[in-house]
Amino acid sequence: MATPPEEIERQHAAATELLKTLTPFVPPSNGAIPLNFKTAPLTSLYPPPTDENSNSNLPSNLPPPPLPPIPCLSTMAEVDISPIKDLISHGHNSESKSLWSPEFAKKHNVEIMRPSHDAWGIKKIMLVFCDDFLQRVYTLPFYDKPLPAPYTGKTFKKVLEPIITALGIKPSKVVRMLFASLPPGVTIPVHHDTGEWVNKSHRIHVPIITNPEVLFLCGGSHPTHMKRVSATEGRIFEMNNQSKHAVSNCSGLHRVHLILDYVESHTPKRIIPLNPGETILQTRRSIDLKSDYDKTPCPKYLIIGAQKAGTTSMYEYICQHPWGVKGRRRETHFFDWRWVEGFKSVVKLREVYMKYFYYEDLKSHPSCLTGDSTPSYLLHSDIVIPRVKQVCPWVKIIVMLRNPVDRALSHYRMVTSEDGTEAQKMVRGRNWVEKSFEQVIEEEIEEMESVGLFKEGKFVYEKYEEYLRTRPMNTGSHSLLVRGCYWLQLQPWLAEFKKSDFLIERMEDMKRDGIQSTVSRAFEFLELPEYKIFDEGKKNSRSYDGMSEATRERLEKIYEEEDRKLFEGLGWDIVGDKVAW
Numbered sequence: 001m002a003t004p005p006e007e008i009e010r011q012h013a014a015a016t017e018l019l020k021t022l023t024p025f026v027p028p029s030n031g032a033i034p035l036n037f038k039t040a041p042l043t044s045l046y047p048p049p050t051d052e053n054s055n056s057n058l059p060s061n062l063p064p065p066p067l068p069p070i071p072c073l074s075t076m077a078e079v080d081i082s083p084i085k086d087l088i089s090h091g092h093n094s095e096s097k098s099l100w101s102p103e104f105a106k107k108h109n110v111e112i113m114r115p116s117h118d119a120w121g122i123k124k125i126m127l128v129f130c131d132d133f134l135q136r137v138y139t140l141p142f143y144d145k146p147l148p149a150p151y152t153g154k155t156f157k158k159v160l161e162p163i164i165t166a167l168g169i170k171p172s173k174v175v176r177m178l179f180a181s182l183p184p185g186v187t188i189p190v191h192h193d194t195g196e197w198v199n200k201s202h203r204i205h206v207p208i209i210t211n212p213e214v215l216f217l218c219g220g221s222h223p224t225h226m227k228r229v230s231a232t233e234g235r236i237f238e239m240n241n242q243s244k245h246a247v248s249n250c251s252g253l254h255r256v257h258l259i260l261d262y263v264e265s266h267t268p269k270r271i272i273p274l275n276p277g278e279t280i281l282q283t284r285r286s287i288d289l290k291s292d293y294d295k296t297p298c299p300k301y302l303i304i305g306a307q308k309a310g311t312t313s314m315y316e317y318i319c320q321h322p323w324g325v326k327g328r329r330r331e332t333h334f335f336d337w338r339w340v341e342g343f344k345s346v347v348k349l350r351e352v353y354m355k356y357f358y359y360e361d362l363k364s365h366p367s368c369l370t371g372d373s374t375p376s377y378l379l380h381s382d383i384v385i386p387r388v389k390q391v392c393p394w395v396k397i398i399v400m401l402r403n404p405v406d407r408a409l410s411h412y413r414m415v416t417s418e419d420g421t422e423a424q425k426m427v428r429g430r431n432w433v434e435k436s437f438e439q440v441i442e443e444e445i446e447e448m449e450s451v452g453l454f455k456e457g458k459f460v461y462e463k464y465e466e467y468l469r470t471r472p473m474n475t476g477s478h479s480l481l482v483r484g485c486y487w488l489q490l491q492p493w494l495a496e497f498k499k500s501d502f503l504i505e506r507m508e509d510m511k512r513d514g515i516q517s518t519v520s521r522a523f524e525f526l527e528l529p530e531y532k533i534f535d536e537g538k539k540n541s542r543s544y545d546g547m548s549e550a551t552r553e554r555l556e557k558i559y560e561e562e563d564r565k566l567f568e569g570l571g572w573d574i575v576g577d578k579v580a581w
C-alpha cells in the first residue's frame with residue numbers, strides 16, 4: 001500500500017532534524033552479505049522491538065537498540081567513478097538530449113512505465129531490468145549499445161566495467177541496473193523490498209552524486225534499527241534490501257546512485273536484449289514488453305470439477321500467486337447454465353465470455369493469467385466440451401478429485417445446510433432438506449435404476465447424458481452419486497483434449513503431500529514461476545457429522561468399479577485390489 005503523502009512529509013521533516021544529530025556510519029568491509037540472511041525473515045534475526053525501544057514515529061531521537069551481529073550493510077570496494085559522473089551529471093531537469101530525459105530515452109532506449117516511482121519524480125537511466133521472479137532479464141540499448149549523439153563513442157557497459165570488476169562478478173549475473181536520481185526535497189519513506197527476487201539477489205549501491213545533506217538510513221527489521229549510512233561518491237556498498245531503508249534528499253541538488261542487483265547461482269530463463277523505442281510496463285510484480293501485449297490467452301485455465309473436491313481452494317491458492325489474477329467471478333458457469341444461445345460467431349461469444357474477466361487489464365500484463373473455476377463443467381461434459389473447444393480451445397484444464405464417498409457427504413451437507421444467502425440456497429436446491437443422507441442415496445439409486453443408468457450395482461455410461469438432460473442444470477440437489485463417477489465424466493474430456501492439457505489432482509494429496517506441493521504442481525502446469533503461498537487455509541470448508549460405517553461401506557461398494565477404472569485409467573496406485581484415495 002502506498003505511504004500517505006502526510007506520512008512522507010512527516011518523515012521528511014523528521015529527517016531534516018535527524019541530519020543534525022546522526023553521525024554517518026561507514027559499513028565495515030564484510031564481503032557479500034550471505035543470501036541466507038535475506039531468506040530468513042528479518043524479524044527472526046532482529047527481534048521485534050519492545051515497548052521501550054519501539055518508536056513507530058520514525059525517526060526517533062531514542063538510541064536504537066543494539067544490532068545483532070548480522071550485517072545489513074557491507075562496504076565492497078572504492079572505485080573511480082569520474083567517467084560515470086561525467087556522463088550522467090547533466091540534464092536532470094529539462095535538457096532534451098539528456099540521458100535522464102524520458103523523451104530521449106523513449107527514442108534511444110526503452111520506455112519503462114513504473115507507475116509508483118514515476119509519481120515521486122525520481123528520474124532514471126535504465127540499463128538492465130528483470131521481472132520479480134528473475135525469469136526474464138531485459139538488457140536495454142543504453143547498456144550495451146553505443147550511446148547516441150552527443151554521447152557518441154561511449155557505452156555504459158564499458159564505463160561501468162570497473163564496478164563489475166570490483167564486485168568480482170560476471171556481467172551476465174547482473175539482473176537489474178539503473179541510475180536513480182532523487183530530486184531535491186524528496187523522501188522515499190521507510191520500506192523494505194519484497195518479492196521473489198529479493199532473496200535471490202545482492203543489492204548494490206554506488207553513490208555517484210551525493211552530498212552531506214542527504215539522509216540515507218538502512219538496517220534491521222524496524223525503523224528504529226536503521227543507521228545513517230555514509231554514502232561517499234565511489235564507495236560501493238551492499239545493503240540487505242529486506243531490511244528497512246529510507247532516503248531523504250534534504251539538499252538542493254539531485255542525488256544519484258547506481259543501483260544494481262546481481263544473482264549468484266540463479267539462472268534467469270531468458271535474457272532479452274531490447275531495441276531502441278520498445279516499451280515495457282512494470283507493475284508491482286511483473287514486467288512486460290508492449291509487443292507481447294494480449295499474447296496470454298484469457299482464460300488460461302479452467303477448473304472443471306469435481307464439485308466439493310477443493311476447487312475453491314485450488315482457485316484461491318493459484319490466485320495468491322502474484323501473476324494469478326482473479327476473474328470478476330470465480331464460477332462463471334458460462335459454458336453450462338449461462339451459455340448464450342443464438343450467438344453463432346465465436347468473436348461474439350468470446351466478447352461475452354471476456355466480461356467475466358479483467359480482460360482489458362490483462363492484455364497489458366501478459367505475465368499474468370486468469371481462470372474460470374466452475375466445478376459443474378465436469379458433470380455436463382457433453383454440452384460443455386464443444387463450447388469450450390469453440391471459445392477457448394487453448395485452455396488448460398485442472399481437475400480436482402476426492403474420494404467420491406466423502407464428496408457425496410460434503411455435497412449433501414452443503415445442500416442441506418442453513419448457511420448462505422437465500423439466493424445461494426435456491427441455487428443449491430431445497431429438496432434434500434427434509435431427507436436423511438441415506439434416504440437421498442436410496443431414492444437416487446431407485447431413480448437411476450428406473451432409467452437404466454444404474455444396473456446390477458454398476459453405472460451404465462450410455463444412459464448418462466439422457467439422465468442428466470432431465471435434471472435442472474442450475475440446481476445443486478441432484479445427481480449426488482453420479483457426480484462421484486469421475487471416470488464416466490472424465491473420459492469425454494480426455495478424448496477431446498491433449499494429455500498435456502490436464503492437471504488432475506486429488507484433494508487427498510493436499511493432505512498427504514502438503515498443500516504447497518500440490519499448488520506448486522499447479523504453478524508449474526500453468527507455467528508460473530514457483531511461489532510460496534501465504535494462506536493455506538481450506539476454503540469452503542464445513543464441519544458436520546460423518547456417516548455411519550454401514551453407509552460408507554454401501555457407497556464404497558457402489559463406487560468400487562468406477563474408482564478402479566479411474567485409477568487404472570490415470571495410472572494411479574492400486575494397493576492389492578483397493579484404490580488408495
Ligand SMILES: Nc1ncnc2c1ncn2[C@@H]1O[C@H](COP(=O)(O)OS(=O)(=O)O)[C@@H](OP(=O)(O)O)[C@H]1O
Pocket residue numbers: 306307308309310311312313375410411413414507510511515536537538539540541542543
Ligand atoms: N486444503 C484442503 N484440504 C482438505 N480439504 C479441503 C482443502 N481445501 C478445501 N477442502 C474441502 O473441499 C470442500 C469444498 O470443495 P469445493 O470448493 O470444490 O466446493 S464447491 O464445489 O465449490 O462447493 C470442503 O469439504 P467439506 O468441508 O467436507 O465440505 C473443504 O473443506
